[in-house]
Amino acid sequence: MEHPAGHTGSVGRYVIRSKNGGRIEILFDTYGKGRAKLWIAQQYAGPLLNAGIEVHAYPASHIYKTTDxxxxxxxxxxxxxxxMRDLANADLVRFTIIRVDQLEVILDQLLDEV
Incomplete structure (x- = not known):
């Protein structure tokens, strides 16, 4: 379902309900000419880190940086x-989506969480 914060032109904010009823926030980013990117809390990434999908970690300890x-x-x-309440200050991972089946793998894993 759509996140209460809504969407923008290039970003989709969503809340997924897992099979067990858990609430998981995700951000789907299609900005620019690059590949689509999916942001999730690191705590849900587990087996996805070895799924052959490009991933980059964004630890909470590095959120705020000094300007130039x-x-x-x-x-x-x-x-x-x-x-986004659950993602704003959490440890995150960002997956770069090249093929639709990669997105399906991620979403299937998230549905089994919580």
Missing amino acids: EGTRLSYGRHSALKS
Whole structure:
């Protein structure tokens, strides 16, 4: 279902209900000409880390970074994550989706979580 924060032109915010009724937030990013990207909390990534899908970790300890001027901190992730309660400040992983079957593998795994 659509996340309460809604979607933007290039970002889909969703809440998935697992088979056991657990609530899992995901962010689907199709911005630009690059590949689609799917952001999830690292705690749900488990077996997906070895599924042959390109993945990048975004630890919570590196969320805020000093700007080039060194005068203030900036949010070091996709800004659309800031309005998502479970993802905004959590350890995250971002999968780069090349084929539809990769997205299906991820979603199937998430449905078995929680």
